[in-house]
Amino acid sequence: MAEKVACVASSPGNSVPLSRVLIVDDHPFFLFGLTAILEQEQLVNEVVCVTSVTDAVEDLRCHPETSLVLLDLTLQGEAGLSLFSELEGVGVPVPVVVISSREDETSVRAAKSAGAVGFLPKSADRRSLVRMIRRVSGGDLFYPSLQMPAHTPETLTPRQLEVLVLLAEGLPNKRICQALSLTEHTVKTHLKAIFAHLDAHNRTECVAQARALGLI
Known part of the structure; x- marks a missing residue:
């Protein structure tokens, strides 16, 4: 009770x-x-x-x-x-x-x-x-004792950072394609690279990790 x-x-x-x-x-x-x-x-x-x-x-x-x-x-x-x-x-x-x-x-x-x-x-x-x-x-993860991936903004390309920002705004893949004039295949490739850099398994975790690292 x-x-x-x-x-x-x-x-x-x-x-x-x-x-x-x-x-x-x-x-x-x-x-x-x-x-x-x-x-x-x-x-x-x-x-x-x-x-x-x-x-x-x-x-x-x-x-x-x-x-x-x-x-x-x-x-x-x-x-x-x-x-x-x-x-x-x-x-x-x-x-x-x-x-x-x-x-x-x-x-x-x-x-x-x-x-x-x-x-x-x-x-x-x-x-x-x-x-x-x-x-x-505020929607972030809190794991200060874990050794975070050694990634800085320089580990992502300018285009990947643009995709990451739009992802954090909640845009689906099709809207990201339209905003950046990219094909859906290219956007998926960028997202796969971003997820790998941030050791993330889904969009929510990706955004939280990016915020924790100061990327967005």
Whole structure:
């Protein structure tokens, strides 16, 4: 059963607080501290805590409008990452950030592969938490501990950068073709090269990686 921890009224000067955050963790003291920071920084309007994947799925079924899930990797008797397959099964596309005491690269990459939009170690400071919330709420990925691909704007051709900018604007391939006077085959070739440069597997991840690297 989900326990509502707090509800913070959105202040007039704070333009983008998340409407609702669900924390999935079974450590009471950590939950208390994390909730307090989210409230004090006025990053959310409502924080809800549950202690298991089962309770998380039940809560998200009732509240699909949830803005973000903060998920512990290790819960009593179950793996936190199982939440991703559960959410896919019920069709609830809520972004998830893993927050864990495990900081090894294998755990970070496992979270990324599962579909998490970010990873934050529990040893992170308050500033890192705030930065993470602001980054993922803007549609970016947050993986500061992963060694990012060593790509700079110079690794993409000027034409590829043009394609990337239009991709970030949400244009489909046909519109990119029209805007740049290119054939669809050429655009697909550029996109394939861009995806390879950014180690991305889809358009959303491509744009997020490009923003994280300062390419757009």
